[in-house]
Amino acid sequence: MNPTHDCGRRIEALSDYLDSGTSPDAEHIDYCPQCQAQLAGLRSLSAAALLMMDDDVASATADDTGWLDGIMANLRLESRAGRTIPLRGGELDELSETEGAVIALVRTVGDSLGGVLIGRCQLEGDVSVPGEPVEVKINVSARYGHPLPELAQTLRDAVFAELLVETELNVTAVHVAFTDIRPPVIGNGSGESGKGRS
Amino acid sequence: MKQLQDLPHKLADAPDAVLAERAGDGNVAAFEMLARRHAPLMRAYARRLVNSHAEADDVVQDALIAAWKDIAHLQDGTAAKAWLMRIVSRRAVDTGRRRKSHDNLDDQPEAEAILPTPEQAAVAGSARLALNTALSRLPEEQRRCWVLKELGGQSYEEIAQALGISAASVRGRLARARTTLMKEMEEWR
Numbered sequence: 555m556n557p558t559h560d561c562g563r564r565i566e567a568l569s570d571y572l573d574s575g576t577s578p579d580a581e582h583i584d585y586c587p588q589c590q591a592q593l594a595g596l597r598s599l600s601a602a603a604l605l606m607m608d609d610d611v612a613s614a615t616a617d618d619t620g621w622l623d624g625i626m627a628n629l630r631l632e633s634r635a636g637r638t639i640p641l642r643g644g645e646l647d648e649l650s651e652t653e654g655a656v657i658a659l660v661r662t663v664g665d666s667l668g669g670v671l672i673g674r675c676q677l678e679g680d681v682s683v684p685g686e687p688v689e690v691k692i693n694v695s696a697r698y699g700h701p702l703p704e705l706a707q708t709l710r711d712a713v714f715a716e717l718l719v720e721t722e723l724n725v726t727a728v729h730v731a732f733t734d735i736r737p738p739v740i741g742n743g744s745g746e747s748g749k750g751r752s
Numbered sequence: 753m754k755q756l757q758d759l760p761h762k763l764a765d766a767p768d769a770v771l772a773e774r775a776g777d778g779n780v781a782a783f784e785m786l787a788r789r790h791a792p793l794m795r796a797y798a799r800r801l802v803n804s805h806a807e808a809d810d811v812v813q814d815a816l817i818a819a820w821k822d823i824a825h826l827q828d829g830t831a832a833k834a835w836l837m838r839i840v841s842r843r844a845v846d847t848g849r850r851r852k853s854h855d856n857l858d859d860q861p862e863a864e865a866i867l868p869t870p871e872q873a874a875v876a877g878s879a880r881l882a883l884n885t886a887l888s889r890l891p892e893e894q895r896r897c898w899v900l901k902e903l904g905g906q907s908y909e910e911i912a913q914a915l916g917i918s919a920a921s922v923r924g925r926l927a928r929a930r931t932t933l934m935k936e937m938e939e940w941r
Binding site: 564565566569592595596598599600601602603605606607609610611613614615617621622625626628629631633634636654657658661665671672673674675693695733734736737739 | 778902
């Protein structure tokens with residue numbers, strides 16, 4: 555640093571340069587020893603911040619290990635009902651199931667297949683009117699190594715079959731989108747190696 | 753259904769985006785996995801923003817309750833971590849604001865900022881200790897801005913909104929904080 559000459563650049567501008575990688579003043583900054591020293595200081599400050607955060611996370615994890623269980627127990631998460639889907643009943647009955655329950659069912663069916671983890675699941679169509687066509691859209695995270703076309707067909711068949719038994723929805727299509735491929739499980743032979751068809 | 757017992761393993765290595773989608777659909781197990789994955793970071797971050805560990809745990813809990821209510825509206829599940837940190841930021845700042853209206857004297861970081869001796873800090877690789885010390889000496893308003901930006905990854909606008917000040921003030925406070933921190937860390941070397 556040259557103490558006799560202050561180039562007058564402010565720390566704000568240098569921080570912005572560091573954040574964005576560009577600056578209208580880049581030509582000066584890149585060749586000014588004073589700015590370069592400041593940039594180096596900012597960089598090591600950020601590096602120290604990351605290290606400090608690592609330490610913080612380590613001690614947040616280590617301190618009284620039961621804290622997270624306590625918080626989880628306190629959350630008491632309520633499930634989401636979504637729309638109401640009517641079911642045929644007697645004259646005096648008003649039977650229905652919730653959209654949330656149907657989606658949970660699709661999730662369970664999908665999750666039970668080897669290599670499949672269900673993401674978002676949506677029922678498209680007016681489920682509140684009996685007989686209206688409904689399309690099921692499912693996002694799937696697949697385990698690497700499972701042939702996708704076969705997996706998609708297996709999933710479609712299983713979802714169709716289950717919804718036919720458990721609901722009165724007029725399911726006209728089951729759309730499967732693979733949104734994620736997870737790396738294969740290494741090590742233990744158990745788990746999702748099987749095709750999971752039953 | 754025979755492979756449903758694998759579900760915990762599947763959830764454990766599912767990416768945030770998939771967990772967020774499931775949680776948005778109402779899957780409690782997926783939300784819990786997401787929460788457990790990021791809770792240590794949320795807790796560490798909250799501890800830097802409020803004045804006691806107990807308060808930090810309250811903030812994390814409130815943040816997770818808010819997150820569950822709102823996760824169906826999260827557009828980009830890959831950004832779930834940043835989203836959770838944003839919720840913690842807001843809750844922590846609100847907690848501080850509430851406390852401030854009650855007292856002004858206790859407005860100093862408590863013993864959680866472990867102060868090293870100069871010898872300890874002088875040891876190679878102890879930049880984080882030096883930073884810890886320097887941070888604890890910053891004025892509260894600057895420290896907050898710096899923590900929100902540097903540890904929480906919040907934008908100027910987000911910080912401005914959380915603190916109820918202008919983005920220009922955020923920039924100014926941040927610059928003063930960085931200048932002081934750099935200077936103090938230099939002295940430790």
